[in-house]
Amino acid sequence: MKKTRKNRKGFTLVEMLLSLAIITLIGGVIGGVCFSISHSFVTTYNIDDSADYAMLYARGFENSFLAITQGNGTAGQTWTWRIENPKGNGSAPTLKVRDSKGGDEDVFTPKFIGNSSTPSKWSVIMFYKVEETTNGTNTSTLVNYRLYIRDNYARTDYIYRYDGSFWVPRFQERAKSSGATGRKIMVDTSSLPMSESTMKNFCTDPSGNYSQKAYNSIKDGLDPTYYSSIVYKWG
DSSP states (O other): OOOOOOOOOSOOHHHHHHHHHHHHHHHHHHHHHHHHHHHHHHHHHHHHHHHHHHHHHHHHHHHHHHHHHTSOOOTTOEEEEEEESTTOBSSOOEEEEEETTSOEEEEEOOOOOSOTTSBOSEEEEEEEEEEEEEETTEEEEEEEEEEEEEETTTOOSOEEEEEEEEEETTHHHHHHHHTOTTOEEEEOTTSOBSOHHHHHHHTBOTTSOBOHHHHHTTGGGOOTTOBSEEEEEOO
């Protein structure tokens, strides 16, 4: 008897399942790579954007502080710098300076797009620390400051930190020559310190959502000797 062999066409069930498994695996790998690239791009953009705004706040503070401390004043006059509305509720966080008469002046405020019911793109908090060193009869005054910036729109749970410092030139020398013996630069210890409770509150967005991941990224750098207001007093 003559045997005939049938031609096989198409795939068996096992081959189809194997093909589907391979396609699914490849798709998962490609999807993961695409997500990783997208997340990396958003994070990098967020860092760059935050750095740009940190520089604007920093330069605004330095220029304002040096301009006022190099000028003249009257006995008992003070100036106080601080960030108003740091979490950006309904308006942008604004760096302000207030004089002893209660007058406020905007030092820097970013463009705010939205209305009173929407948060600002940025949450910004700023802290200050003053150090004085004496060499003989010369006393040098160093102002340190630190900014933390969070993007409320990107929601990457990333907080950008910016540190800066500058010397106040001829501060004590100018005080003596003008007779202002009580002239002083100091932090306002009644303002918020750079503490755990302060920063956990900052890591809670304007909608009330707390991010432990955001706090974990900054908790090791906290220094409670920094405060959120700095004062310049004319003697």
